[in-house]
Amino acid sequence: MSLYTQLQQARSEEDVKDAYIKALGLKGFTKGLIDIQTNELWFEAKDTSKYSSYAMFTQLLHYVQAALNRGETVPPFLAVIDTEKAALMKSADVLPFLTKKTVKWGKSASQYTQEALDEISAHIGTHFVSFRIATHEDEFISTVKAAIKSGDIIRTQITPDNLKQVFDKWVAMIGREIDGVSEDDYALLFFADIMHDGTVSTHSNLPAELLHKNGAPVFSLGGKMYELRSKEGYRQFWAIYHKPPKSEYRDYLLERRDSLIPLDERSFKGAYYTPLAVVDKAYDKLTETLGNNWQKDYIVWDMCCGVGNLEVKHSNPRNIYMSTLDEADVDVMKATKTCVAAQRFQYDYLNDDITDDGQIDYRLTNKVPEGLRRAIAEGKKILVLINPPYAEAMNADNVSIAGG
Ligand SMILES: C[S@@+](CC[C@H](N)C(=O)[O-])C[C@H]1O[C@@H](n2cnc3c(N)ncnc32)[C@H](O)[C@@H]1O
Structure with missing residues (x-):
């Protein structure tokens, strides 16, 4: 607990x-x-x-x-x-x-x-x-x-694996306090903020810039200046996290900016979809268990992805395969631009591609992408990240095996 x-x-x-x-x-x-x-x-x-x-x-x-x-x-x-x-x-x-x-x-x-x-x-x-x-x-x-x-208070590093989680917290504590800025620009301001050591920026050519006015942070974007309504969230946030990120991560983190969309609890949550707070917790546990680089080291397959909540906090969607029963859920993911760089497809993981003698043959439906088939055949590290359909299954034993 x-x-x-x-x-x-x-x-x-x-x-x-x-x-x-x-x-x-x-x-x-x-x-x-x-x-x-x-x-x-x-x-x-x-x-x-x-x-x-x-x-x-x-x-x-x-x-x-x-x-x-x-x-x-x-x-x-x-x-x-x-x-x-x-x-x-x-x-x-x-x-x-x-x-x-x-x-x-x-x-x-x-x-x-x-x-x-x-x-x-x-x-x-x-x-x-x-x-x-x-x-x-x-x-x-x-x-x-x-x-x-x-013997010291050490701030948490921003790494490829917690980028998305840190971004969501930055939006809640800092982004929403920035006066007059569009939500679509949060990611740019976030990067301007984190890629700065308090005096200078780590990169000279970022679209947005962090400046200081009378000792308070100010963001500059597209020739306009944006100030914070309250500085308390800013102070608290940066007392927890260390900036800038380690130099070896910086360019990699900047390349992930396409995957940063501010996340509120989504409208289609309900009991059916995985709540984002649970996703956050699951990611912390995965980092604890698999180490800091799991999002880079493992290919993720969620074969019950629904509308994709379990993957939205992943910072590297190119490593993800997401499949689910209902084509409509795949359409929702496409419409909401969820994990755009991931491979998203309709697939019934309990029934598709099962031969008469109970073997798996991906050629039967040809739905599973080639890259995933190859990864399975080559024995690559695959993480089955799944919140299985526990309540709607006819046979709970089946589901727990698939979920495990
Ligand atoms: C508990 S929900 C997981 C929700 C998902 N993590 C999300 O946040 O949207 C289980 C999902 O598994 C899907 N599902 C149920 N049976 C399935 C099957 N045989 N093959 C693939 N997906 C299935 C359901 O449609 C549902 O979207």
């Missing part, structure tokens, strides 16, 4: 703590006044999302101040967690400030004064990285794990 699902079922602060302990695989922890304590991290936890990260950090820093005053060791990282969000910061960013002992704390950590909250908020300002667990659960977990291992 995902961390987010568990948090939604949490009934108490203990449940929240336990959910995070499990998801982060924390070892050697204690629970007490400081909600969770390990050698590397202290956590402040809440069983509601009504407190801001600033308020939670103010409480946690009260304990840090007390520990400092007693001459005790403070761990390298501090985190605040609740049922919707989590945030992480390096203790080093706040220790010099606390040693000055200027904050007027309240009677106890939870009874913090407005003055303490204001002072702490002003100081920690942009030092912490925050994550919305519903959309960035995996990024949070991997950032904390990497922090424990490396």
